[in-house]
Amino acid sequence: xxxxxxxxxxxxxxxxxxxxxxxxxxxxxxxxxxxxxxxxxxxxxxxxxxxxxxxxxxxxxxxxxxxxxxxxxxxxxxxxxxxxxxxxxxxxxxxxxxxxxxxxxxxxxxxxxxxxxxxxxxxxxxxxxxxxxxxxxxxxxxxxxxxxxxxxxxxxxxxxxxxxxxxxxxxxxxxxxxxxxxx
Numbered sequence: 001x002x003x004x005x006x007x008x009x010x011x012x013x014x015x016x017x018x019x020x021x022x023x024x025x026x027x028x029x030x031x032x033x034x035x036x037x038x039x040x041x042x043x044x045x046x047x048x049x050x051x052x053x054x055x056x057x058x059x060x061x062x063x064x065x066x067x068x069x070x071x072x073x074x075x076x077x078x079x080x081x082x083x084x085x086x087x088x089x090x091x092x093x094x095x096x097x098x099x100x101x102x103x104x105x106x107x108x109x110x111x112x113x114x115x116x117x118x119x120x121x122x123x124x125x126x127x128x129x130x131x132x133x134x135x136x137x138x139x140x141x142x143x144x145x146x147x148x149x150x151x152x153x154x155x156x157x158x159x160x161x162x163x164x165x166x167x168x169x170x171x172x173x174x175x176x177x178x179x180x181x182x183x
Contacts, residue, residue, distance in 0.1 A: 030176055036062050039077050040181030041152065045173050065173075071158035071166045073173065080151035086115055088151055089124035089144050096142060096155075097128070105133030108140075119175035121145045127167075129160060139163040143174045152177070 031047035036055040045051070045065050049072075052064040066072030080088045097108055113126040123145040130138045137160035145152045154174050158166035 030172060034063050034065065034075070035180065036075070036077075037180070039150065039152075041147075041177060041179050043075070043173060043178075044176040046169070070162060071156075071169075073154055073156040073170065076153040076155065078151050078153055079149060080146055085122070085124055085144065085146040085151070088146070089126070092144065092151075092153070093126050093142070096126075100128075100130060100140070104130065106131045118143055118145055119177050121147075121177060121179075123174075137161070139167060141167065141170055143170075145174075145177060147179060 030044035032049075032051070033042055033044050034051060034053065034055075035042040038055060039062065046067070049065050049067045054064070055062050060076050060078065061074050062077055063075040064072065065075070078092075093113065097110075100108055107130070109129045109131075111127040111129055113124075115122065115124055117123070118125065123143055125141065125143050127139065127141040130140050132138070139158050139160050141154075141156040143154040143156070145154075154170075156166075156170040156174075158170075
């Protein structure tokens with residue numbers, strides 16, 4: 001799953017498009033806003049990053065947001081249950097790890113996992129240090145936030161040597177999450 005984020009970044013992420021809505025004020029330090037009206041949420045991100053907006057489609061991936069070949073994130077919406085975020089997250093993490101190892105080879109060391117506040121929302125975060133078969137290393141961070149019968153999944157990735165900068169930025173982007181409609 002995150003392989004798509006990182007390979008999308010490595011290819012340049014496609015053609016940048018305007019966000020679905022730019023009328024909302026972005027979070028402090030983040031200059032642009034992505035709004036997914038269909039699923040009722042918005043996030044802020046750095047304006048110099050590229051956005052490929054998939055929110056008008058029925059795709060699992062709602063947005064690809066990237067900074068060249070160095071860092072990026074995907075926003076996904078998956079079916080989940082309203083009350084069992086930790087159980088869903090544990091299943092999701094197992095599948096994510098298996099998929100990444102089969103796709104990238106190498107190793108993945110889990111750095112952190114657990115329930116926590118993500119901005120104003122209760123969520124789940126898991127991070128990995130991935131060492132690809134080709135030798136490059138990545139920080140992979142997944143944030144999951146449940147709302148109603150859906151789980152928003154933010155799959156973030158950055159080159160490991162730049163993790164300090166991007167990990168903080170990922171935190172701020174995901175913390176900017178605001179729900180815009182009933183859930």
